[in-house]
Amino acid sequence: MAKNVEYKSSDAAVAVVEYRDISKRFGTSVVLDEINLSLYPGRVMALMGENGAGKSTMLSILAGLLAPSQGAIVVDGEEITEYSPSAGQASGIEIVTQELSLVPHLTVANNIFLGRELTQGARTGGFLKSSRMTQEAQAAIDEFDIPIAADDRIEQISLSYAQIVEIIRAWHRRPRVLLLDEPTSSLTRNETRHLFEIVRRLRDAGTSVVFTTHKMDEVEQMADDIAVLRDGKITLTAPIERLSSNEIISAMVGRELAEQQLDLPPIKETDPVLSVSNYATRQTSEGHEGVFDFSVRPGEIVGLAGIAGSGRTAFFKSVYGLHTARTGDVKLARQPYTKRSPSNSLKRGLIYIPENRKEAGLVLSLDIAQNTILSNLARFTGPGGWIRRGQEENVSREALESLHTKYFGARTPVAALSGGNQQKAMVARCLIADDPQVLLLDEPTRGIDVGAKADIYAIIVDLARHGIAIVVSSSELPELMTLSHRIAVFRDGAICQSLERDAFDEKEIVRAAIGA
Amino acid sequence: MSTAHTETAARSRPQKTFSALFSRARLASLVVWIAFACYVVPLAIVEPQFISFYNIISILMLISVYALIGFGEGVVVLSGGIDLSVGSVVGLAGVVAALIMQGNTGIGWALIAIVGGVFAGIVIGMLNGIAVALLNIPAFVATLGTLSIALGFGYVLSNGQQISINNMAFLDISVYSWFGIPIPIYIMFAVFLLLWLTLSRTRLGRYVYAVGGNIQAAFVAGLPIRRVLISAFVISGALSGLAGVLLASQITAGIATTGTGYELIAIAAPVIGGISLAGGRGSIAGALFGVILLGTIDNGLTILNVSPFYQHIISGFIIILAVYLDTVANRRKLV
Known part of the structure; x- marks a missing residue:
């Protein structure tokens, strides 16, 4: 082929x-x-x-x-x-990487000449020929025909112009x-x-x-x-x-991944537990419809596909209440859900497990039990905010063990766990939650080994079997195709296609994701 | 899959990480303890009066004020912040207490004065908390501002004068003792116990650690971040106010500038005792240890007839050493 x-x-x-x-x-x-x-x-x-x-x-x-x-x-x-x-x-050979590598407080001209400044006399000790550098930089900018000045500071110009300044800098070295x-x-x-x-x-x-x-x-x-x-x-x-x-x-397409046969539970034939309508997480750009609808029923596993930056994470965060959405309505258990915040979401049984578990998920300085219980601590505290430590330990141990987590005791630091087991500690929060309805999982298998991945799949299916609606995003298509009842494809901030399990086709999904 | 094999592999791996993670932190706090012993033991041999009951009491008496502000600062640092206003609050609380007691004798007015002083601290702490948690002003800047505000209010209220205190019940606080131990020392240990329990056993305490350890994760987990931050600053303000009241009782006057410079000790004590300036790690017992260490050094140098001017220099070096050990323990780079 x-x-x-x-x-x-x-x-x-x-x-x-x-x-x-x-x-x-x-x-x-x-x-x-x-x-x-x-x-x-x-x-x-x-x-x-x-x-x-x-x-x-x-x-x-x-x-x-x-x-x-x-x-x-x-x-x-x-x-x-x-x-x-x-x-x-x-x-x-010049490279412009994905991360911006400009000094924000310096001017465009300073950045273009950074490391190769024109000087009078000695190479490092000499006086800078500032006006000449500004002139040359301005000439370069004008060639690219963008409305910025050589003596604007990088922090004053927009991100996209900064990106172009990077390209000018690379180009300026011929x-x-x-x-x-x-x-x-x-x-x-x-x-x-x-x-x-x-x-x-x-x-x-x-x-x-x-x-x-x-x-x-x-x-x-x-x-x-x-x-x-x-x-x-x-x-x-x-x-x-x-x-x-x-x-x-x-x-x-055709990346090889250990195929795993999963027996997906039947979807409950009821109303969706989570539904969004006329939803948009971004400013709608010219000529592109960024508004979409989405829903998930109890016991259903919906996979979100899409290239990096296609809007899957922004969707999760805005539904959970970490970001605000541009427009649209969210309904949770048939009730409109407008004042969205993490604590309100958790109260209503909407749980989000972020993709970067070390930055946004776990408190690495706390122990395993403290981390798994963190969102539901109120249930384990008596009068005066007194924590019932024994109960805390038992409940988190039970949750962790049902997830086959390998650890040395609930009081060891969560930082000592492997990536896969840390992920399980995050999922354990869902088991401990009062009345979990919807679980949003952002890249749950990123950076964890094959065995742990299989465990996570099994857990997801098991949670669905208990009637929890699950939305899972992943960059690995075969994974989504194994795991989901339905796949929704994100492109440019919106869902552009939705496929049922019997219509899954890797090429079709990639085509939708890259807009071919 | 051979279960036995994978299990042993999984078992040996975290073990290693676990010990690696803790040996450095432990080593760092051990170094401080060893340095402390190296200082105390020879001194006790050369100057036996150093470990006399009388001297130990006078060390504890000296540090009781420092300890209270050090505890409050410890809570703020654990939550990931810093409070520079504590020294000014000490002065302000003393002035407020002295003003309340002007011409008013009796134990009733003494109690009102204590409440008033603590309340002044709570107000400043509230201001700090609002500035940091609601207005998103960096704690360093916000509390630098309230440092000046509290000092200014102290000056305005006292008209720049020292306000002497004649309320005997109030002055008795620092004179009276039970079983040979003055009341401020009981207060110090009572507050310590209360805070220790709050931090290690209550929801508020857990939230303080969580917010200080990873504020983003705490937010995602649905924690009331703002309430936690405000609570930490209010605790610090209240304890600084209480320290100011005790100090006013010791010096028999309310003076706006009495606490000026105390923020240094307040920050140094928890850091020396292993509370990470990055937040989320350490124990309030560390703050107590830190303040005992600083007090003992001061006292020892006095016994050895070293000029108090040198004491500042030595304290400064100790603080830098402690922060260095903290960065080593947490493998953070400052640059």
Whole structure:
């Protein structure tokens, strides 16, 4: 199915840089597996693949932010020996990463020249040629035609302009290869169009550009060539005009995961316990309908699919009351639920387990029992707020044991648990809750091992069997397809498609998620 | 899946993390204890009067005021904040108490004065709590502001003068003793016991630890974050007020500036005793230990005839050492 087409771009036959048998391992996990790829001047390559396929790692190695475990980067026919950001820059390779790397309190000009300031006299001790730098920076900004001034501070301009300043900074060094890691993720449609114009100009000037994206329309607009990564391997490279979207999607999907047969409980044929209507978590952007409806019935498991940043987490947070929604109504157990906050949600049996359990889920300085009981402490306190410690310990132990958690006692610090067991400690909160109705699970299996994943699946199914409605988001499609009665696909902040279990089709879901 | 194998693997892994997590923290507090012993033991040998009953009582008497503000500060630091206003509250509470008793004798007025002083502390604590919890002003800045506000009110109320106290019942607080132990020492231990139970055994205490340990997780778990933060600042204000009342009884006057500079001791004591400045870790017993350590050092240096000027320098170094040990224990980097 996957095809590797050897090709040379028409007039520039010599590659600027090549990946030669590049592998990258972190511990035991292989992130990149013998990558071979050539980049040519004057071409734009789109690098595609699902979350965790290895795209960012690929760019980081080329820019010298990471060293390969094996293989080498070849620049102008010579193998690179040193992997460092400065070595990468010296070979004419610039990267714009997903995280902003500008100094907020400095001006645009200061940032563009950061580390390469023009000075009078000594290189580090000398006086700065400020006006000249400002002039040069302004000239660069004007070329990109955006309404900011060189002496604006970064914190004064919008995030998307800051993103463009990063690109200007990279471009200002006249790179031969420009790497953009998801450059459009924080840009509006207009700004994206603008960015693409800039990229086209760089390409026409002979720069080789690589960008990663999840969005099919961007690939069609922008790329000359496409490379698809899956599980650290390149499954497809070809010029865009020779490909159909079907071929691209085939190359992306099919990640292997230990298939597990789950016996899903029947859904209770009653009214939905949670329903949202006319809902939107984002400002609706021009020409795009961001409003959607969603509901889940008791005993039903609904999977939320979608690329990173597609709005799944924002949906959870706004329903639970951590964020406010732009618009829309929420009904919980047929009652309108308007004054949403975590404590109100918990009172009504709506429980949310966040994706980043160490930052937003657990209090690492407390012990296991204290963490599992945290939301329901009121039930274990007597007059004067006195905590009944014995009861607290017993209840949390019972909950943890029913989840097959491996631990040494309810009074050991939760920080000492493995990732999977920490996740179970979070889920235990749901078991201890007074009257759980709906459980929102955000990426419950991220970063935990296969055995713990199987346990979590079993727990989810078991909770559903007890009549709890479950909404689970995951970046791993096979997981959702095993686990859910129904899958709702998020794109650009809204649900764009919904599939029942007997109609699950991986390609169909990916197509909806990337908008192909 | 071979169950036996996975189980042993799972068992050995957390064991290791567990010991690694705790050895550093324990080591750090151990170092402080050893340093304390290295100071006390030789001193007791050279100057036997150092460990006499009389001297121990005078150390405890000296620290009773510090201990109260140190406890309050300990609660605020555990909740993830800091309270710089405690020293000014001590002065303000003393002035308020002295004003209430002007020309009023008798035990009734003495009690009203005590309540009034504590109430002044509660008001400032409330202000701190509102500023931090409702207006989202960083605790450092908010309490720096109330430091000045409380001091200013102290000056205004006393007109910049010292207000002497003649109410004998009130002055008796620091003179009277049961079984040879003055009342302020009983008060110190009673407050300690109460706070220790509150923090380790009640819902409020648990919430203080949770909010200080991870405010985001506490919010997601549905905890009443704002109420917890306000409560911590009110406890600190009330205890600073009580400390101010006791101090006024000892110096027989209300003076706006009596507590100036006490915030240093108040913050140093819990930190020396292992309460993490990052919040969420430590015990109120640490604050008691910290204040005992600081008081003992002061007292020892006095016995050794070291100028009080040097005492400041030495205390400063001890505080830096304690914070350094705290960062080592929590593997935090300051930069």
